[in-house]
Amino acid sequence: MRKPSGFADRYQSVLVPVIFEPWTREMLRRASPRAGEHVLDLACGTGVITRQTAKLAPARLTAVDHSPEMLDVARSLAASAGLDADWVEADAAELPFDDDHFDLALCQQALQFFPNRPAALCELRRVVKPEGRVAFCVQRGLDVNPMLSAQAAALDAHVGKEAGDAVRAICSLSEGSDLRDLFEDAGFQDIEIEAVTLILHHPDAKAFAAGAMGGMHTGDKLSGLANKSAEHAVEAFLTGLAEYLQGPALRFPHSANIVLART
Ligand SMILES: C[S@@+](CC[C@H](N)C(=O)[O-])C[C@H]1O[C@@H](n2cnc3c(N)ncnc32)[C@H](O)[C@@H]1O
Numbered sequence: 473m474r475k476p477s478g479f480a481d482r483y484q485s486v487l488v489p490v491i492f493e494p495w496t497r498e499m500l501r502r503a504s505p506r507a508g509e510h511v512l513d514l515a516c517g518t519g520v521i522t523r524q525t526a527k528l529a530p531a532r533l534t535a536v537d538h539s540p541e542m543l544d545v546a547r548s549l550a551a552s553a554g555l556d557a558d559w560v561e562a563d564a565a566e567l568p569f570d571d572d573h574f575d576l577a578l579c580q581q582a583l584q585f586f587p588n589r590p591a592a593l594c595e596l597r598r599v600v601k602p603e604g605r606v607a608f609c610v611q612r613g614l615d616v617n618p619m620l621s622a623q624a625a626a627l628d629a630h631v632g633k634e635a636g637d638a639v640r641a642i643c644s645l646s647e648g649s650d651l652r653d654l655f656e657d658a659g660f661q662d663i664e665i666e667a668v669t670l671i672l673h674h675p676d677a678k679a680f681a682a683g684a685m686g687g688m689h690t691g692d693k694l695s696g697l698a699n700k701s702a703e704h705a706v707e708a709f710l711t712g713l714a715e716y717l718q719g720p721a722l723r724f725p726h727s728a729n730i731v732l733a734r735t
Pocket residue numbers: 488492514515516517518519520521536537538539542562563564565579580581582585586587
């Protein structure tokens with residue numbers, strides 16, 4: 473049994489239950505994996521999509537990420553749950569699979585980070601069978617995501633602009649029209665893009681704020697700060713979210729584009 477340690481464990485323990493699990497349910501409802509299908513979880517992180525897909529259909533599951541730390545957590549959770557999946561370390565632009573390999577590919581909150589988005593989408597189209605389906609979830613702008621805008625402002629003020637930029641990068645592919653161009657240029661068909669807003673919640677706003685700051689790519693910068701500065705950053709984050717506090721709890725809107733398409 474591995475011991476929880478760095479960024480990937482903090483991501484899994486705080487951000488996945490509050491943010492990525494509800495969005496995974498939303499994506500799976502639309503993409504409808506079917507029994508026997510071979511499903512790819514692209515940029516799987518700690519594996520939330522693969523774990524939830526396994527509950528829905530006795531599909532064959534393959535999950536890819538370029539981060540060994542994320543894959544370590546994913547493998548360990550899968551092993552504890554007795555879940556059978558292939559966990560593969562690879563870059564999205566260079567997938568180690570034959571052509572026409574998958575029936576369905578799912579990709580949550582990662583396309584915006586790929587250094588070469590067109591190459592990754594062309595590569596995905598190569599490995600998904602003809603008439604296969606893909607579903608993506610990509611964050612919309614800071615203007616409709618108060619949690620992220622409060623986080624960016626708190627990091628700018630208390631850690632530095634580079635840390636705030638890491639949050640702004642989450643919203644760097646926020647326009648549906650840009651997504652449509654990318655998927656069309658990569659040769660996908662029947663492209664549907666829907667702006668979806670979920671209301672997310674955590675019963676303890678303070679615990680969420682501390683955990684969310686530590687579970688970002690910026691988390692290590694935060695843990696390197698003097699205690700007082702890190703506390704100030706978390707307090708500023710909570711102050712920025714004041715209108716979403718309900719007693720000790722936090723309820724906030726979180727908005728993303730969901731893209732469905734066929735190869
Ligand atoms: C915000 S996380 C989302 C993870 C997961 N999809 C989820 O829903 O929890 C973004 C993930 O994309 C992965 N990633 C970023 N760029 C990548 C690339 N070029 N190839 C493969 N994985 C990549 C990161 O390692 C990280 O695990």
